[in-house]
Amino acid sequence: MTHDGPEDGRSVDGREPSEAVDGVLSALADPMRRRLLDLLAAKGEATATTLAERLPVSRQAVVKHLAVLAAAGLVVSARAGREVRYAVRAAALNATARWMAALAADWDRRLAAIKRAAETAEAAEREAGQGTQ
Amino acid sequence: MTHDGPEDGRSVDGREPSEAVDGVLSALADPMRRRLLDLLAAKGEATATTLAERLPVSRQAVVKHLAVLAAAGLVVSARAGREVRYAVRAAALNATARWMAALAADWDRRLAAIKRAAETAEAAEREAGQGTQ
DNA sequence: GCTGAGTGCAACCCGCGGGTTGCATCCGAA
């Protein structure tokens, strides 16, 4: 967990989309983690201790959140001497955004199809009614 | 909560983006709710009772989940006689997807800027070192 | 008016996750 490799990306994007998406969504669901990501994006790189100074929680809480974010692939960690630097990673977020957009498009598609089918059925029924009447 | 208006959209898209996004993300973070949305998208329209038959949880659990989804704007409910029909709503999901894509782009932007700054600083330092040496 | 399916409401259980504290450990600098 401490080491993800600098730029590999496989550990996140290579998983089944549903699982990767699940991780990202639950990670992003927590407001504190979103604040953490904001801070990280602003600083470019930071340690858990530094981040904790700017947040209303303990360092340990920050570490736990960073672990979740790292597991979701939203963050990478790298040891630098006696400290551990974390950095934001856009790939996983991009993948999830695309997944979400595709899902929304799919919903639109299905809704359109169902609506069309309903109208067709209604028209047919009306016609049948006239026929038997 | 039971009534959102047929196609208004303001109740979700009009809120502060952060809050709307928060709702959608926490709603989507739960696997059972995603399954619910899948079912709804497939059927186009369904009642809580019908949905519960196809899921390994009680109707009440489904109702609670639907309430969360409705609060997030991912679903709309409409009374039809003595039953309540739910339907999927793509707008909120689309909005969140766009928000996410923008965030990812922002991260990329900041990271690129920081990287550039670091390289510039490094070059300047190297030059200064040569100068004073 | 009666009956039953379909909902709404409320209380309750329980596990998980966010948060904390205390301490052991490690590593760089003097």
Added chain:
DNA sequence: TTCGGATGCAACCCGCGGGTTGCACTCAGC
């Protein structure tokens, strides 16, 4: 080598949310 800052680990607390059950209520159809 010694000291202090930074991290890692483990135990613990507690509130929230997912899930259930039981019951009251409402509306369509007979």
